[in-house]
Amino acid sequence: MLFLSVREEVRTASSAYYRVQANRFPRFLRDTYPEVKTPGQLRRSPHILGWLRSLAEENPPLTNRSRRAALICVRRLHNDLADNGCPILEALILSQDFPPPDLYLPKPVSSEVDALLDRELRRTNDLLSNGLLLPRATGMRIGECLRLDRDSLRHLGGDQWSPHVPLDKLHN
Numbered sequence: 001m002l003f004l005s006v007r008e009e010v011r012t013a014s015s016a017y018y019r020v021q022a023n024r025f026p027r028f029l030r031d032t033y034p035e036v037k038t039p040g041q042l043r044r045s046p047h048i049l050g051w052l053r054s055l056a057e058e059n060p061p062l063t064n065r066s067r068r069a070a071l072i073c074v075r076r077l078h079n080d081l082a083d084n085g086c087p088i089l090e091a092l093i094l095s096q097d098f099p100p101p102d103l104y105l106p107k108p109v110s111s112e113v114d115a116l117l118d119r120e121l122r123r124t125n126d127l128l129s130n131g132l133l134l135p136r137a138t139g140m141r142i143g144e145c146l147r148l149d150r151d152s153l154r155h156l157g158g159d160q161w162s163p164h165v166p167l168d169k170l171h172n
Helices: 013-032 044-056 064-083 111-124 127-138 143-146
Strands: 155-158 162-164
Touching: 013 044, 044 155, 111 127, 111 155, 127 162
Parallel strands: none
Antiparallel strands: 155 162
């Protein structure tokens, strides 16, 4: 079967990655739809949709990035086959088939690094450093800090000052 194996000499990591991803689909077809022998027999339903479901159900689960890579590789494989005269239906893999990019949340710094940062900001004692210390010391959100007016600082007497943060989200 023409599109069921990608057996080229692998010289780079990217081509090895492409080969692994591109072979997922032929393996799925061979195991699930053995009657499909040519690219012209492919249909969006059940072949592509079944493969997408199988990607989503893998255990351990694939990341969205891995599923996107598999889709890109198979779409490219289909395009290459079509460019070389193999009849393939258009629109087998649609843009809505691609999962959203993975969302990685920032990781907090260690308490040692946090203490070093705090010490350095206090040592520097300029406008930028004090602007960074303000939300750290008050628990104020960054957006609240950015929306502070010039008259938001209240003098309490002596060396004592306090920021006046307008109440937010009173409707909640």
